[in-house]
Amino acid sequence: MLAKRKIQIAGLVFLVATLVVIVFPDLIRSGSTDGRFVTEATFNSNLDKQIQMIPGILDQLRKADVTPDKALKLEYFFYTNTAEKAERLAAEIAKLNYSVRHDVSARDQNLFVVTGWTTKIEMKEEVIQQWTRQMSELGYTFDCEFDGWGTDAGSED
Incomplete structure (x- = not known):
């Protein structure tokens, strides 16, 4: 029983x-x-992490002879949990004249990625910090998490 x-x-x-x-x-x-996919606490923690990573990334670029006044395109990444959120963020990013695309994430089929390339941005720490804040806040507005950026130090285009 x-x-x-x-x-x-x-x-x-x-x-x-x-x-x-x-x-x-x-x-x-x-x-x-x-x-929400991105809570306020997650947003704040991620923004802090992204800002803290900038000096190390710029140090690596300096070792590759990228001076602060050199302008490079940055490849950026966001993740979210619905195609609709990814599409809305991508439409907003397109207004910045950045290349942008969105699709299902290759690493997790339950997530959606928004990625692309910026126009050229100077590699000054304060400029990158401002841009990182802008991207993080834009992502949070559309319930997407800014996952960081990269660049091609040898790119001239």
């Missing part, structure tokens, strides 16, 4: 958990109680 009761309770728990996943998939995936 007790074993039968335990099976019934386990079945009920499984049923409820399944319903929650089906009815509220974004809530489960994002870990957010308001359905």
Whole structure:
């Protein structure tokens, strides 16, 4: 009798958990109680991390003879949990005259990536910090996480 009761309770728990996943998939995936992919806390933590990485990246570029006054195009990356959010962010980024595309992420089929290249930007620390803040805030506005940037130090175009 007790074993039968335990099976019934386990079945009920499984049923409820399944319903929650089906009815509220974004809530489960994002870990957010308001359905957002990027919470305010995640945004702030990620922005801090991105800003802290800039000096190291610029040090590597200096070793490749990229001076602060040299302007390079930057490749940028964002992730989010719906195609609609990725599409809205991509449309906004296009207004900056950046190349942009969005698609399902190759590393996680439940995520969507927005990526492309900026126009040329000077490799001064304060300029890159301002741009990083702008990209992070833009991503947060459209519920997408700014995942960073890269460049081709040898690129002249």
